[in-house]
Amino acid sequence: MNAAPDPVVNLTDDQCWAVLSGCKVGRLVTCVDRHPEIFPINFVTDGRSIVFRTAEGTKLFTVTIGSEVAFEVDGWDGTGGWSVxxxxxxxxxxGDSEIDHLETLPLRPWVPIVKTHWVRIVPTEVTGRQFHFGPEPEKDYSLTSG
Structure with a gap:
């Protein structure tokens, strides 16, 4: 008899980067004066970094004054899901030479707005989990105190 897969599996660093490289949209999380901001963005990976384009505005401002960010991608299908x-x-x-390099990447604005600012996220930590969907197990009431 085959055992059911673990419902939650931690992804390796390489698996996390494979997931990131296969995604097109994620969420950028910044914090200014203890107020979190979340922005959906389209992006690409460039080596072990995440790159996006933006226009003048809140997103660029928050990255400029507070460089620590979080970035999240997730997804699911009929059998499971994942989050990185x-x-x-x-x-x-x-730098002009770096911008010239970034211009060669497959990243274009999705909306008709000129986005002349490039931002690179260099992660110090990347974590991910894969989820296998299935029915909720029956609760074992003998394990609860009462």
Whole structure:
């Protein structure tokens, strides 16, 4: 008899990067003056970093004044789901040669807004989990105190 897979499996660092590389949309989390902000963004990976484009505004401002960010992608299908979170520093890319390199990546704005600012997130920590869907197990009431 085959045992059911563990319902939650931690992903390795390489598996987390494979998931990130296969995604197009994620959520950037910043914090300014103890107020969190969450922005959906389209992005690409560049080596072991996450790159996105943005226009002037709150997203760029929050990255400029507080470089520590979190970034999350997730998804699911009929059998399970997954989530990857990257934490680290974000910085606006300013060097011409680096911008020239980034311009070669497959990243274009999804909305008709000129986005001339490039931001790179260099994670210090990447974690992920895979979830296998299934029915909820019956609760064992003998384990509860009462």
């Amino acid at each position: 979170i990257a934490r680290g520093a974000a910085e606006q890319v300013r």
